[in-house]
Amino acid sequence: MYRDLNERSRKILEAIIEDFIATGEPVGSRTVTRRHHLGISPATVRNVMADLEEAGFLYSPHTSAGRVPTEKGYRFYVDTMIEVRDLSFNLRKAIEDSFSMGGLGLEDRLKRAGQVLSATSSYAGLVSYPSFEATVFRHIEFVKLSSKKILAVLVSQSGNVQNKVVEVQKPISKGELEKITNFLNSKLTGLPLCEVKGLIVKEMKEEKALYDSLLQQAFELSREVFESQTEGTVFVEGASNILDLPEFADLECMKRLFRTFEQKNLLVDLLEKCRSAEGTHVFIGSEFDSCGLEGCSLVTSSYVSKSGISGTLGILGPSRMTYSVVIPIVAHTARQISRFLDAD
Amino acid sequence: MYRDLNERSRKILEAIIEDFIATGEPVGSRTVTRRHHLGISPATVRNVMADLEEAGFLYSPHTSAGRVPTEKGYRFYVDTMIEVRDLSFNLRKAIEDSFSMGGLGLEDRLKRAGQVLSATSSYAGLVSYPSFEATVFRHIEFVKLSSKKILAVLVSQSGNVQNKVVEVQKPISKGELEKITNFLNSKLTGLPLCEVKGLIVKEMKEEKALYDSLLQQAFELSREVFESQTEGTVFVEGASNILDLPEFADLECMKRLFRTFEQKNLLVDLLEKCRSAEGTHVFIGSEFDSCGLEGCSLVTSSYVSKSGISGTLGILGPSRMTYSVVIPIVAHTARQISRFLDAD
DNA sequence: CTTAGCACTCAAGCTTCCAGAGTGCTAACG
DNA sequence: CGTTAGCACTCTGGAAGCTTGAGTGCTAAG
Structure with missing residues (x-):
């Protein structure tokens, strides 16, 4: 060619x-x-x-x-x-420093990663929240809010928390709820979340015959919880960095960018699509489905922990991007997140 | 005058x-x-x-x-x-419909409220998450992540959940953790969160003399949890509605807006300041501290539940705003949220 | 006090003009 | 035959000048 x-x-x-x-x-x-x-x-x-x-x-x-x-x-x-240069000392330090601060939860950590991506590259930093599906069940807790409303708090192995309010048909007493909690925790701990769903559906069918109403309630409840876990959060940091670039110094361009950044779910999908590949990848212009991001490029890398949590991060900037600087930044930041996740 | x-x-x-x-x-x-x-x-x-x-x-x-x-x-x-007209049938219906959908948690509900504000006014809708401080303690739960990392999940009376990873000095066993959990739950349930903080500090001083190491640990742990609750989330919906207005059809203006919307904490503060007043309020141009929002007006109203949860919502648009339409929209939406919160 | 009339002002849009940067082509050169 | 100097040509972007239209303030008459 x-x-x-x-x-x-x-x-x-x-x-x-x-x-x-x-x-x-x-x-x-x-x-x-x-x-x-x-x-x-x-x-x-x-x-x-x-x-x-x-x-x-x-x-x-x-x-x-x-x-x-x-x-x-x-x-x-x-x-x-391109010759992918090593990170300069300053950049490497900036990235690692942002991970050295202790006591932050996963969410804050990812947000910081986005900030450091944006600050070191002076483009926009994107970090996707790990898919909850891919994580491992650790603990479930129910809190009774009112007679028919129950708050379910779901904790994954990595300390990721999701919660959902469930409305039940007939009131469940506090004691019953406790039993259900213990039962589910002992049964599900250590299973990957994707398996949990299947298991519950299967067990429900079997238990139906037994007519144990408590068990039935337990499964009914957990089905509701696991059924519709909200997926997809993405942290976008430093989007305004892009504003000062001459290629976007145009009203229509800027509106388009603004609108795209407003629709987080677009960005979630975008990162999700890039997750499959291992290593650091560059998508240029129309190579990624860039609704409203014409003239942009995206450099992504996935982070993965040993326990299976994974997500994607990247830098979004103009196609006229300093690839040789951006690529190692993205790669190194992804490595740092992976390391952080394994440190637990 | x-x-x-x-x-x-x-x-x-x-x-x-x-x-x-x-x-x-x-x-x-x-x-x-x-x-x-x-x-x-x-x-x-x-x-x-x-x-x-x-x-x-x-x-x-x-x-x-x-x-x-x-x-x-x-x-x-x-x-x-201004004669504040009644809401047209369509608008009233649009607002109420967005509240009729069941099974949504607080967060989704507030987000929807923002969307309906934005859609009905065609300006930007802002909704602040209720201040956690103002809520009432319902339940705390600790989940051990590793020998020294503990995840604390804090649930308020309204079903609002916050979580934090705490690192402890010396390992706490599962049994101890359970005792601590029970102790704190029995001691704190029903107290407003602002009082909880004070209580813990006070008790810590008194217990010091007793040298009960478990109690000490309990307080130490909860102090860490309650110390730095992240405050302030705000849902911004439809910010891009403002882009097409002729008064902002200017590169500099647009960049300013973009940057302001990116800094959510500014908007949090803004809404926070407007919370004090009851009823619906209009802030015009420099009447609110509008860093980057020159030429804008803000119509706000607070929502309050009987249990004391409260927050602010509003519509942000140009000073050239259809006040007579926007005011009743804001007022009605705030009423609906309050009603929803009381429905628990 | 109200109003018609008029001179004046200013922004915005249009055309014209010019300078600058860069190209493609051709012909000469080693 | 590849390389280069020279030249005519093209196109953009900014400056300058012009016109138009909307609107004002003032004055004098009703």
Whole structure:
């Protein structure tokens, strides 16, 4: 596919992309020769640029502007040219410091991770809350709110808490509730949540025959609790960092961004889709389903704990992104979260 | 203060403000006479307008534009001219319908309230989470996460849940933890949370002398839990509604708004400050400390349950807001939330 | 006191113009 | 034959000037 690109063309493409990333302005042939000493004249560069445009790596906004990378151009750059540098001492320190503070719960921790992503990259940081489904049951607790309303508090192995108000048909006494609690805790502890659901449905069918009303109530209750666990939270930090970039200095663009960031569920889906892959990944422009995020790129990485909790984090910025800096930031932050989760 | 305003001046001021609210364009003398049949000529209107400008109710953006209301103008309008209409059938229905759906927890309920505020007004809806401080203790539960990490789950009378991970110095056994749980629950149930804090500090001093290590641990633990309850969540819905208003069709304005909406804690504080007052209140422009919300008005109302839970909700929009519609929407929504809270 | 008339002002939109940056092509050069 | 200098051409963006329309303030007459 790229066989036509000789060394010189690659050098020139790289120069153009890096200049554009740095300045945001279309890059002309003269600029290339001035800033990078390639030992060739602007005219030669022009010839090569015409070829690169032909090949789909560049395009010109209009005849008398310089060239700008296309998505294909960025993709080629990211895949074959980037040298992922080590994190600078300062960045590494910034990330690790944000994890050294003790006594924070999972939620605060993830939020901080988002903040550090945003602060170190100066783009927007996204961190998804681990899917509750994937976690392991540790403890359930019922608190009676009124005669027919019961609050269920569900705790996962990782200390993640979810709660839900359940309305029951006939009142359950405090004693019964306690028995149900003990029964469920002894029965379910240590099971992955996804299995818990199946188990309950199965047991309900079997127990039906036994007519043990307490057990029946227990299952009825837990079915309600596990049935509709709210999924999907995402922390977005530093979205306003993106505002000052020249590529979004336009009313319509900005409205679009604003609207997209308002719909958290879009972002949840976005990160969810990126979860599958291991390692750090770069999605450029239309490579991800970017409703309202045209002209953006997303660098993601997943975090996973030994106990199976997993989620995704990433940095969202313009396609004109300093990939070589952002990629190690994302990778390192994901590693730190994983480590934190295992530390329990 | 307003003694100089005769009936005619008031009529003209009202006409100007209502026209401006409707169109967003500065209102000229000719427009006033055309749209409202006051039986006077544009020249007369001009004279009156000059007086109104003198008095600080109006100003002109420049000599050859019409007049625009000042904050003082809006204030006068809201205080003395507005007739708060009853809610139209449709609006009332929309609000009540959003409360008729059963089985939602407090959080979802408040979020929905925000959505309905935003949808019915087409501005932004804000709803603050009730202050945990003001609620009544119902139940505490400890779950051991690891030898030194304990998850505390705190439930208020209203079914509001907060949780916190606490790190302890020396390991606590499961049995001890259970005793502590029982002890605290029997001791604290029914107390307002603000009193709980004081109580714990007091008891800790007294118990110190007794050297009962279990009790000491109990208090130590609960002190940590109650010490730093995270306060302040606010649901912001439909912020992007504001984007299409002509008064914010400007890059700088929009960035400011974006940044302000990103800092939820600012909005929390804002609503918190408005909580004190009972009934529905209108804050115009600089009347509230609107960091980044210049040119906006805020209509708020507090919701209170019999059990003492309270919070604030409101609609944030441009100062050029359809107050006569927004005020009853806010008032009715607050009533509905209060009713819902009491229904437990 | 009200109003018609008039001169004046100002913003916004339009055209025109110019400078600057960059291109593509061609012809000369090593 | 690849490379380069030169040149004509194109296009954007900003500045300057012009026009239009809406609206005002003032004055003098009703």
